Amino acid sequence: MENVYLPFEKPLVELSNRIQALKELPNSEDYKTEILRLEKTANRLKEQLYTNLTPYQKVQIARHIKRPYTLDYLKIWQAEFIELHGDRHYADDSAIIGGFATIDDKKLMLIGHQKGRTLQERTFRNFAMANPEGYRKALRLMKLAEKMRLPVLCMVDTPGAYPGIGAEERGQAEAIAVNLREMALIKVPIIISVIGEGGSGGALGIGVGNRILMLEHSIYSVISPEGCAAILFRDQAKVEDSANALKLTAQSLLKLGVIDEIIAEPLGGAHNDWQTTADNLKKSILKNLKHLSHLEGSVLSKQRIDKFLSMGEFSEPYL
Amino acid sequence: MANWFDSPGKPSIKTSTKADIPDGLWAKCDNCNEVFYQKVIEENLWTCPECKFHFRISSRQYMSFLLDEGKFTKEIGRTLIPKDPLEFIDTQPYPKRIGDMQKKTGINEACIAGEGSISGHPVIMSLLDFSCIGGSMGSVVGEKVARVFKRGIQNRCPVITVNASGGARMQEGILSLMQMAKTSAIAGVFAREGLIYISIFTDPTMAGVMASYASLGDIIISEPNALAGFAGPRVIKQTIREELPVGFQRAEFLQKHGFIDIISSRKNLRELLVKILSYVSIQ
Numbered sequence: 001m002e003n004v005y006l007p008f009e010k011p012l013v014e015l016s017n018r019i020q021a022l023k024e025l026p027n028s029e030d031y032k033t034e035i036l037r038l039e040k041t042a043n044r045l046k047e048q049l050y051t052n053l054t055p056y057q058k059v060q061i062a063r064h065i066k067r068p069y070t071l072d073y074l075k076i077w078q079a080e081f082i083e084l085h086g087d088r089h090y091a092d093d094s095a096i097i098g099g100f101a102t103i104d105d106k107k108l109m110l111i112g113h114q115k116g117r118t119l120q121e122r123t124f125r126n127f128a129m130a131n132p133e134g135y136r137k138a139l140r141l142m143k144l145a146e147k148m149r150l151p152v153l154c155m156v157d158t159p160g161a162y163p164g165i166g167a168e169e170r171g172q173a174e175a176i177a178v179n180l181r182e183m184a185l186i187k188v189p190i191i192i193s194v195i196g197e198g199g200s201g202g203a204l205g206i207g208v209g210n211r212i213l214m215l216e217h218s219i220y221s222v223i224s225p226e227g228c229a230a231i232l233f234r235d236q237a238k239v240e241d242s243a244n245a246l247k248l249t250a251q252s253l254l255k256l257g258v259i260d261e262i263i264a265e266p267l268g269g270a271h272n273d274w275q276t277t278a279d280n281l282k283k284s285i286l287k288n289l290k291h292l293s294h295l296e297g298s299v300l301s302k303q304r305i306d307k308f309l310s311m312g313e314f315s316e317p318y319l
Numbered sequence: 320m321a322n323w324f325d326s327p328g329k330p331s332i333k334t335s336t337k338a339d340i341p342d343g344l345w346a347k348c349d350n351c352n353e354v355f356y357q358k359v360i361e362e363n364l365w366t367c368p369e370c371k372f373h374f375r376i377s378s379r380q381y382m383s384f385l386l387d388e389g390k391f392t393k394e395i396g397r398t399l400i401p402k403d404p405l406e407f408i409d410t411q412p413y414p415k416r417i418g419d420m421q422k423k424t425g426i427n428e429a430c431i432a433g434e435g436s437i438s439g440h441p442v443i444m445s446l447l448d449f450s451c452i453g454g455s456m457g458s459v460v461g462e463k464v465a466r467v468f469k470r471g472i473q474n475r476c477p478v479i480t481v482n483a484s485g486g487a488r489m490q491e492g493i494l495s496l497m498q499m500a501k502t503s504a505i506a507g508v509f510a511r512e513g514l515i516y517i518s519i520f521t522d523p524t525m526a527g528v529m530a531s532y533a534s535l536g537d538i539i540i541s542e543p544n545a546l547a548g549f550a551g552p553r554v555i556k557q558t559i560r561e562e563l564p565v566g567f568q569r570a571e572f573l574q575k576h577g578f579i580d581i582i583s584s585r586k587n588l589r590e591l592l593v594k595i596l597s598y599v600s601i602q
């Protein structure tokens with residue numbers, strides 16, 4: 001795959017190009033110290049860029065076309081995956097995949113948004129924007145997992161639920177609402193990991209879990225910064241201001257008490273090193289599953305309900 | 320989620336005093352242009368006597384004809400007030416937006432909740448006010464709705480929600496999104512207890528409210544022509560680049576697609592609820 005660079009990575013790209021050019025010279029040996037020096041500079045610059053990312057830069061990383069998607073992780077983990085299709089009512093939604101998975105020795109039900117990279121894949125996956133069938137399939141599989149006493153792992157990566165005529169006709173709102181209600185009650189562990197974009201109700205529709213993990217540069221928000229700029233700021237150019245105001249980074253969400261854990265990404269972001277990202281993610285998932293595995297079903301459900309009931313900030317002065 | 324929909328040219332009631340009738344307060348229906356005595360409109364529960372258009376009204380107005388004595392016997396979460404967890408500033412700071420709204424509407428927040436009765440049938444009820452930041456659901460609305468279901472469980476009593484909302488309160492960011500999970504989770508606990516929940520849609524019931532507790536009613540009733548859906552019509556139009564069908568996302572459309580039990584005019588609503596509640600055996 002061709003390298004894709006984000007606007008803020010431009011100085012880094014220029015450096016890498018220079019290093020590459022020097023390396024390709026027939027007498028590159030003569031430039032050994034120069035190459036070493038430039039490589040050091042590049043690393044420092046990368047560190048500088050990636051430890052001071054603005055919220056909007058994180059938005060761009062979270063949407064990076066080279067960022068690993070759900071199926072990429074399964075491949076890297078060399079996980080067994082038996083995909084199960086369809087909502088048993090209307091269709092199979094390829095924006096959300098689900099099925100039995102074995103990660104290391106751990107058997108579970110995996111559900112995840114699935115993005116595409118090529119034009120054909122993206123169209124097939126509908127840009128990971130699910131229709132009601134996707135949410136209904138997800139719930140069907142979670143109930144199956146409950147019956148089989150398998151833990152559930154949901155991988156969240158969507159711009160949002162699909163806004164279309166058919167989606168409304170078939171009850172997009174109802175499908176998401178039912179998932180929110182039923183996921184709270186399910187009696188097996190549910191772990192959520194936000195791996196890219198957590199787009200509003202479309203993300204939350206498979207996002208009610210005992211533990212909510214987020215990759216370091218992923219985002220989770222009630223509305224996209226673009227939508228927020230247009231609607232609240234009344235200025236489509238104010239995307240960066242919107243991204244700041246929405247507090248949509250993993251770091252902000254941890255402070256707000258909405259998520260439980262941030263999973264480190266390698267320097268340069270997940271898109272630059274799939275293997276390390278996948279290792280870190282797997283480690284965190286398995287660790288959290290282990291913590292939950294000894295809890296009884298009713299306790300797991302109660303823990304999940306209490307977790308979400310406690311969300312929100314208000315004051316209640318006595319009058 | 321937070322698809323605040325805006326509807327330019329939405330019919331409204333305009334009040335004006337006419338010189339030739341000194342004490343007469345008049346109201347004009349923007350939908351059919353007919354002019355009526357304000358009192359006639361009120362007696363008609365803020366619907367147009369001519370074209371039957373249902374005007375948007377406040378939660379207090381709604382309570383006035385739905386509940387016995389027109390009010391709660393006990394309010395729930397009366398002193399709850401919003402905070403500004405994100406220190407959110409768009410065209411103005413969020414606290415200023417709230418302050419202005421409170422001054423304008425005379426209410427604390429978009430939701431009022433409490434215990435009451437309808438023709439003697441006890442109910443726990445929440446109502447939203449669209450005039451308060453678009454009836455949007457932030458932490459206070461979410462907490463009040465959650466307490467309504469909790470009180471329903473405590474009292475073994477049916478819950479009724481009257482909804483009017485553009486969606487999530489975006490100024491509270493992710494915390495507003497989480498109110499969807501919060502209200503739906505407690506609605507699930509309530510349902511597991513075998514208790515009955517009636518959800519009422521008024522214009523509009525959208526996005527974050529529609530994709531959470533509002534859609535979870537055992538019985539779903541809507542005012543005619545109320546807009547109800549997940550994504551705002553404008554967003555859908557931009558996405559699919561097509562004209563939307565006539566009546567799209569209106570109550571009649573939703574009923575045709577199987578998502579609404581009964582469409583009832585505001586004038587018949589109380590009587591309908593009394594009848595339905597008579598089927599809900601003492602829980």
Ligand SMILES: [Zn+2]
Nearest residue numbers: 348351367370
């Ligand atoms: Zn009229």
